[in-house]
Amino acid sequence: MKRARLEYERILEFLIKNGTASKYAIAKGTAIPYPTLLRKLPEMAGAHLVQKIGEGKRGAELYVATPKGTLIAYFSGRVSTAELFLALPGVMKHVHLTLDELPAVKDPVGFLIGGLPFSLAPVEDLKPEEAVSMLGAILIWRHDEWYHELGDDELERLLSWAENYQLLRFLVSGSVETLRKMSEQAQSLSERAQAFLARLDELAHR
Numbered sequence: 001m002k003r004a005r006l007e008y009e010r011i012l013e014f015l016i017k018n019g020t021a022s023k024y025a026i027a028k029g030t031a032i033p034y035p036t037l038l039r040k041l042p043e044m045a046g047a048h049l050v051q052k053i054g055e056g057k058r059g060a061e062l063y064v065a066t067p068k069g070t071l072i073a074y075f076s077g078r079v080s081t082a083e084l085f086l087a088l089p090g091v092m093k094h095v096h097l098t099l100d101e102l103p104a105v106k107d108p109v110g111f112l113i114g115g116l117p118f119s120l121a122p123v124e125d126l127k128p129e130e131a132v133s134m135l136g137a138i139l140i141w142r143h144d145e146w147y148h149e150l151g152d153d154e155l156e157r158l159l160s161w162a163e164n165y166q167l168l169r170f171l172v173s174g175s176v177e178t179l180r181k182m183s184e185q186a187q188s189l190s191e192r193a194q195a196f197l198a199r200l201d202e203l204a205h206r
Helices: 002-018 023-030 034-046 067-075 081-092 108-115 128-141 143-159 162-173 176-203
Strands: 050-055 061-065
Touching (some): 002 050, 002 067, 023 061, 034 050, 061 067, 067 081, 067 128, 081 128, 108 128, 108 176, 128 162, 128 176, 143 162
Antiparallel strands (some): 050 061
């Protein structure tokens, strides 16, 4: 099982860092035997980790990482936040959703600091549209990290393409409800901490 997960992660890392690729290119770039890759890609597509987007030269099938697959690669430590940001236009151009279809993730704080340090199950359980919302939230959450690494010049170059601008703006706009939910949860946790401090003082007769 662990070996299978590592192979999934290597495939996702390759697609995120290199963009759309054929089965042959993925096998060569990841050093995964071609017969093994032929078994893995349908499994990953069924789990919404990769998406077949068409055919290239000579009928070669082309694959791209999905938002859900991108999250798994990110939380597995396979890609940095800056690499995540740079890959997102290529990932998002194959996502056919509207802003109205992007829900707020029910427990974003629990998602980010609860199970993730110990298991990728929270990511695997996400619906595809929730994965899009979480990607946008992560861009804002880790803004200082990727923005400092990329800088204004690289960001301006990326946004000079109208499609990149539209896709990234859609992604961040789609995270607003999830970020609002995070804010509500943080406020609730703050109130709970204040109440617990008062209880500690009471029990200690202070």
